[in-house]
Amino acid sequence: LWYDGGPVAATQTRLLSRFRALATLLENAWIRDLIETVAGELKLTADGEEYFENTIADVRTMTPELFVAILTAAIFEEDVQVDDGYTGGDNTEEDVMGEWLWGQTFTASGGYDMTGARFRLLREGSPGTLTLHMRATSGGFPTGADLATGTINANTFTTDAGGQFEEIAFAADYTVVTDTVYVLYLDDNAGDSSNLVQWREDSSGNYAGGNVIESPASIMIIQSPGIISIPTIGPSATYTTLDIAALNWTAHVAADFMFATSGASISSTLYADSLEDRLLGTTFDMTNLATAINVSRMWLSSVIWLIISAFMAWGVTKVAGSTKIALPVILVMMPVGALAGFLSPLVAIVAAFMSAVVLAYVFFYKGAP
Numbered sequence: 565l566w567y568d569g570g571p572v573a574a575t576q577t578r579l580l581s582r583f584r585a586l587a588t589l590l591e592n593a594w595i596r597d598l599i600e601t602v603a604g605e606l607k608l609t610a611d612g613e614e615y616f617e618n619t620i621a622d623v624r625t626m627t628p629e630l631f632v633a634i635l636t637a638a639i640f641e642e643d644v645q646v647d648d649g650y651t652g653g654d655n656t657e658e659d660v661m662g663e664w665l666w667g668q669t670f671t672a673s674g675g676y677d678m679t680g681a682r683f684r685l686l687r688e689g690s691p692g693t694l695t696l697h698m699r700a701t702s703g704g705f706p707t708g709a710d711l712a713t714g715t716i717n718a719n720t721f722t723t724d725a726g727g728q729f730e731e732i733a734f735a736a737d738y739t740v741v742t743d744t745v746y747v748l749y750l751d752d753n754a755g756d757s758s759n760l761v762q763w764r765e766d767s768s769g770n771y772a773g774g775n776v777i778e779s780p781a782s783i784m785i786i787q788s789p790g791i792i793s794i795p796t797i798g799p800s801a802t803y804t805t806l807d808i809a810a811l812n813w814t815a816h817v818a819a820d821f822m823f824a825t826s827g828a829s830i831s832s833t834l835y836a837d838s839l840e841d842r843l844l845g846t847t848f849d850m851t852n853l854a855t856a857i858n859v860s861r862m863w864l865s866s867v868i869w870l871i872i873s874a875f876m877a878w879g880v881t882k883v884a885g886s887t888k889i890a891l892p893v894i895l896v897m898m899p900v901g902a903l904a905g906f907l908s909p910l911v912a913i914v915a916a917f918m919s920a921v922v923l924a925y926v927f928f929y930k931g932a933p
Contacts, residue, residue: 667749
C-alpha cells in the first residue's frame with residue numbers, strides 16, 4: 565500500500581509525511597488533539613498514538629519519528645544551548661491577537677549568536693502565522709528596526725491549558741552583547757478573539773533581566789474629522805490605522821513570560837541552564853504538575869530524583885547485604901540526575917560533596933583501628 569518502488573529510507577520519509585498530514589486532517593475534522601509540536605517536530609499526542617497504533621499495524625516500527633521518545637532531549641543541536649530565559653512558575657496567560665502585542669525584555673548574560681527563542685504557548689482556533697520580533701530597547705521598550713525576526717505556524721500549537729514550549733528560529737542569527745537589554749515580542753496579525761495565541765506567564769515572576777511589556781490594539785482614526793475613535797482590533801474600511809506599537813508600550817514589571825533564548829555559544833558559560841531545560845517538551849516535563857502545586861519545576865524534579873536515588877541506594881544495600889555501598893550509589897546518581905535534566909546541577913554538586921565527605925569519614929575514621 566505504501567511502498568512506491570523507491571529506496572526504503574525515502575519511502576519511510578514519505579510515509580512519515582503522509583501520516584503527519586493525515587493526523588492533522590483528522591485533528592481538524594474531529595476537533596481532537598492528535599498531533600502537536602514537540603522539540604520542533606510534529607509528534608502524535610497520546611490520543612493520536614492510540615488511534616494510529618490501533619488502526620495501522622506496526623506504525624511505530626515503520627515511523628518511529630512520529631512518536632514521542634521515552635526520554636528525548638528537547639534541546640537543540642550539540643553546539644547550541646539555552647542562554648537566557650525564565651521557564652517555570654507560570655500561573656496565567658496573555659492573548660496575542662491582531663494588533664495586540666505582548667513582549668518580554670531580557671538581558672543578555674553573555675555574547676552569543678542568537679538563533680531564535682522558545683516560548684510556552686497554546687492556541688485557540690486557527691491563529692495562523694505567528695511572528696517573533698527582536699529589537700533593541702530604550703527605557704525598557706522597543707526602539708528602532710527589527711534586529712531579527714522569525715515565523716512559525718501557530719495552527720500546530722497545542723490546545724492544552726498548560727501550553728507547550730515552541731521554538732521560533734530567526735531567519736538570520738543575531739549576535740547579542742553581554743549585559744545589553746533586548747526585547748522579544750510576538751505578533752499574530754491575522755488573529756482575532758476566536759483565533760489567537762496564548763503566551764504562558766508568571767504574574768509575579770522573579771526574572772531579574774527583564775519583564776513583560778504590552779502594546780494594545782492600534783488606535784483607529786476617523787479619516788474625515790480626524791477624531792480618535794474607540795480602540796478597535798483589526799482593519800476597517802472607514803478608519804485609518806495609526807501604528808502606535810512603538811509609542812504605546814506598557815510595562816508589567818512584576819510579570820514574566822515563559823521564554824528561553826537559544827544560540828550558538830561564544831562566551832556564555834550557562835551550560836548548567838541547558839541541562840536544567842533538557843526535559844522541556846519531553847514525557848518527563850514536570851512544568852504543568854509543578855505549576856498545579858505551586859512549586860518550581862526544578863524543585864519538583866530534584867525532589868523526585870533525590871527520592872529515586874534514596875530508593876536506589878536502599879535497594880542496592882538490600883541486594884548487597886551491606887550499607888557501605890549506599891553512599892557510592894548516591895554519588896553516582898547525582899551526576900546522572902543532573903545530566904538527564906532531573907536534578908539541578910547545583911543541587912547535584914552539593915549532594916555529591918556531602919556524600920563524599922560522609923564517605924571519607926566512614927572509610928578513614930570509622931574504619932581506622
